[in-house]
Amino acid sequence: MSRMPPGPPPPPAVQRLRIRFAKRGRLRFTSHRDFQRAFERALRRAAVPMAYSAGFSPHPKISYVGAAPTGTASEAEYLEMAVTERLDPAAVRADLDAALPTGLDLLEIVEALGGSLPERIEASLWELRLPGVPTATLAGAVSRFLAATDITVERRLKDGRRQLDARAPVLHAGVIEDRNCAILRMVVRHVTPAVRPDDVLVGLRQVANLTPPVPPLVTRLAQGLLADGDPATDQLADPLAFDRGCPSERAPAADGTLVASDGASVEDAVGVSAATHG
Amino acid sequence: MTVESLFPRLEPLLPRVSKPIQYVGGELNAQVKAWDGAGGRPMVRWCLHYPDAYEVGLPNQGVQILYELLNETPDVLAERAYAVWPDLERLMREHGVPLFTVDAHRPVRAFDVLGVSFATELGYTNFLTTLDLAGIPLDSADRGDDDPLVLAGGHAAFNPEPVADFLDAAVLGDGEQAVLAITEVVRGWKDEGRPGGRDEALLRLAASGAVYVPRFYDVDYLPDGRIRRVLPNRAGVPYRVVKHTVMDLDAWPYPKRPLVPLAETVHERYSVEIFRGCTRGCRFCQAGMITRPVRERSVTAIGEMVATGVESSGFSEVGLLSLSSADHSEIGLIAKGLADRYEGTNTALSLPSTRVDAFNVELAGELSRNGRRSGLTFAPEGGSERIRKVINKMVTEEDLIRTVTTAYSAGWRQVKLYFMCGLPTETDEDVLAIAGLAKEVIRAGRRVTGRSDIRCTVSIGGFVPKPHTPFQWAGQLDALTTDARLALLREAIGRDRAIGFRYHDGQPGVVEGLLSRGDRRVGAVIRRVWADGGRFDGWSEHFSYSRWADACEQAFTGTPLSLDWYTTRERVLSEVLPWDHLDSGLDKDWLWQDWQDSLTGGEVEDCRWQPCYDCGVCPGMGTEIQVGPTGRTLLPLSPT
Numbered sequence: 001m002s003r004m005p006p007g008p009p010p011p012p013a014v015q016r017l018r019i020r021f022a023k024r025g026r027l028r029f030t031s032h033r034d035f036q037r038a039f040e041r042a043l044r045r046a047a048v049p050m051a052y053s054a055g056f057s058p059h060p061k062i063s064y065v066g067a068a069p070t071g072t073a074s075e076a077e078y079l080e081m082a083v084t085e086r087l088d089p090a091a092v093r094a095d096l097d098a099a100l101p102t103g104l105d106l107l108e109i110v111e112a113l114g115g116s117l118p119e120r121i122e123a124s125l126w127e128l129r130l131p132g133v134p135t136a137t138l139a140g141a142v143s144r145f146l147a148a149t150d151i152t153v154e155r156r157l158k159d160g161r162r163q164l165d166a167r168a169p170v171l172h173a174g175v176i177e178d179r180n181c182a183i184l185r186m187v188v189r190h191v192t193p194a195v196r197p198d199d200v201l202v203g204l205r206q207v208a209n210l211t212p213p214v215p216p217l218v219t220r221l222a223q224g225l226l227a228d229g230d231p232a233t234d235q236l237a238d239p240l241a242f243d244r245g246c247p248s249e250r251a252p253a254a255d256g257t258l259v260a261s262d263g264a265s266v267e268d269a270v271g272v273s274a275a276t277h278g
Numbered sequence: 279m280t281v282e283s284l285f286p287r288l289e290p291l292l293p294r295v296s297k298p299i300q301y302v303g304g305e306l307n308a309q310v311k312a313w314d315g316a317g318g319r320p321m322v323r324w325c326l327h328y329p330d331a332y333e334v335g336l337p338n339q340g341v342q343i344l345y346e347l348l349n350e351t352p353d354v355l356a357e358r359a360y361a362v363w364p365d366l367e368r369l370m371r372e373h374g375v376p377l378f379t380v381d382a383h384r385p386v387r388a389f390d391v392l393g394v395s396f397a398t399e400l401g402y403t404n405f406l407t408t409l410d411l412a413g414i415p416l417d418s419a420d421r422g423d424d425d426p427l428v429l430a431g432g433h434a435a436f437n438p439e440p441v442a443d444f445l446d447a448a449v450l451g452d453g454e455q456a457v458l459a460i461t462e463v464v465r466g467w468k469d470e471g472r473p474g475g476r477d478e479a480l481l482r483l484a485a486s487g488a489v490y491v492p493r494f495y496d497v498d499y500l501p502d503g504r505i506r507r508v509l510p511n512r513a514g515v516p517y518r519v520v521k522h523t524v525m526d527l528d529a530w531p532y533p534k535r536p537l538v539p540l541a542e543t544v545h546e547r548y549s550v551e552i553f554r555g556c557t558r559g560c561r562f563c564q565a566g567m568i569t570r571p572v573r574e575r576s577v578t579a580i581g582e583m584v585a586t587g588v589e590s591s592g593f594s595e596v597g598l599l600s601l602s603s604a605d606h607s608e609i610g611l612i613a614k615g616l617a618d619r620y621e622g623t624n625t626a627l628s629l630p631s632t633r634v635d636a637f638n639v640e641l642a643g644e645l646s647r648n649g650r651r652s653g654l655t656f657a658p659e660g661g662s663e664r665i666r667k668v669i670n671k672m673v674t675e676e677d678l679i680r681t682v683t684t685a686y687s688a689g690w691r692q693v694k695l696y697f698m699c700g701l702p703t704e705t706d707e708d709v710l711a712i713a714g715l716a717k718e719v720i721r722a723g724r725r726v727t728g729r730s731d732i733r734c735t736v737s738i739g740g741f742v743p744k745p746h747t748p749f750q751w752a753g754q755l756d757a758l759t760t761d762a763r764l765a766l767l768r769e770a771i772g773r774d775r776a777i778g779f780r781y782h783d784g785q786p787g788v789v790e791g792l793l794s795r796g797d798r799r800v801g802a803v804i805r806r807v808w809a810d811g812g813r814f815d816g817w818s819e820h821f822s823y824s825r826w827a828d829a830c831e832q833a834f835t836g837t838p839l840s841l842d843w844y845t846t847r848e849r850v851l852s853e854v855l856p857w858d859h860l861d862s863g864l865d866k867d868w869l870w871q872d873w874q875d876s877l878t879g880g881e882v883e884d885c886r887w888q889p890c891y892d893c894g895v896c897p898g899m900g901t902e903i904q905v906g907p908t909g910r911t912l913l914p915l916s917p918t
Contacts, residue, residue, distance in 0.1 A: 026304060037542070099592070101304055
């Protein structure tokens, strides 16, 4: 028998907003659940008129799209939420960003004009900074990784170990020369179970004995749909472009550039490129 | 002087530990002040430490209150440190990273004062880990002028003797005014160029009456192991150290801006203490005894604190805390006012009260107007009427049945009942009576609701005699007998699926008993347990009874002392108790008389409503009970 609380049902949602946010610096150690709690509290502090589910323990209507793992930074996390009053996204943006802790930063907020946000996201562009690893070493390891057809890695989960192929979802990988450390950029398709940057690092260790002296700094730079017919690029279609009203836009990387920081393009720098799998 | 952040050295270790977010700080309302002050006066720097995991320590009210208060004070900074889990401890030792604060990741050893909050004695081993990881010598006697003054506070500080070797000083009672007084003594001493080193700093603190400094007291023992006497060994040090009592809670409205963690913690809510102290006179309850007299916060002060607290935190739950919240003289007004104010805002209100009466059910109903009525908790504490008289918990079976039937008919589906096992004079029959009570609760509940889906959960733990209570002389029930009694109870409850049964084994209680009523000689046991790897003793997955039992064997070889000597032995009136020189305000003769009355079934009324029963606190400490009604009403605030 289901019981419902007394009183009127919660006010209905009248508008949906889509948000891109970043997880930066020491706050990259927040888990997805940590972020959810922090975000819901920020909504309360910013007095955003959230739509709630009905029932005895109402929850704000927020859907999160594939969260970056605990410990990895991100410049491209997405969520969609429903509100009970029509709002100007620009006004919400300032209040909400101020209510979030520094390091959980709101990058963009747009009104949802339709379609499904999760369907506009099929891959991630990752950046892995590996201090103490020579660029040539990394480039060699990446070549061997890409040359393999199947790299089975094991991941420890709460309910035991699980084997997965770390190679197939990696659609593109390139190494960038940088003054301070070697940088790997790669596009990884979202599959189930997910292949994370950590799994790729395990794969690099397996095929090329790559063992970074300190844990690499991992950042998700972008998420979106793969560019049509061009597997040798790390560009992804911006999932908010449609809602912004400019559907053809590309997702820029965090620093606004898609080339290596010393000016060389990804492929020129190390001469490796991935073939699309599947 | 500058102090570098340890974060760059900590950061590479964090991906390798569980829940790294607990070590990074950055909580909403956290503060990072400059290490050096702007004024000409020396800064006084406090590191506040809670010796348990972050998830338990972060919500602690005591730490949050002092953190905010100290940081508000000019030329004072306060940061926080919590116990690190063994995975990070191992990495920190491997990489030579010392213990850090979570605010600015400054090294704990760089602070002037390390203030440790002991809510429970089971944090003592973690406290040693903290000292060791910070690079502070374990023994007070070995510390130099570059080490912080190590201070203990919290309820366990009312008998700090088991950790006396490791402490420089202990603060008894309310911390708000005490930390400010300590700050000024330390500042004066620093300003004069630290004359006489840390010994002089401690002497000044002791002479001011702000703290108890164990090293200034000598303890002599009798050949049978008992204490002969405790005497000061320095001029100017008081014979007895008196607890601190804040007399106007409205003047200390903290926390105003509560810390909001990113990590998940045990309490995710804004908590406001609606009064301090308790006068119900439950003889087992140390908190009720040492926090007298009752001092209420006014309805308007509570209303303002809740408004700013919720607004500055974004918390969706408000807890109205105290030792017996339904006893506030204006609780009805508070509950209704807050329920009105937050109606329709998805803000939950909670009142942790376990009073066994219909008014309590009414209050719970008011606070959950539109929410789910899942469970209510009541604490009869003892199964039989006889044992409830012994502990001065004046609840009849009729009261309980009437209360739970009120709860079930008001829509609550589950009732939790709290009990203790091992109370003085207790027999198997007293505990078995709990089973009968639970079955009667279910019968009555089914009768009034006509439903079969109601539940009752019995939750029972072992009683631990505590200092400064009438039961401070009592022999504690040994672990084997406790477990046997609990097994009998489980059998008596049987397989009735409407009745749940939750219990705690006897062994952790025995160790808590050792640490609660121990003297300075127990320090050697704590040290051994810690050296043997003892950590997080409050967590069942880390607690090891044999580790403690073995350490007692070794430490007490060739002495009249033993684990039993400290726990199951009943004391006599003439025995000098390890905490007799620490003044909680309670008259020892009154405590003894109450202990004797308990054995003959004598009852004590609540002095909040009845005439004074002469416990000694008010006249001895110049305090008085402060209760309403104030006649004021809650501000008609509109929530944002």
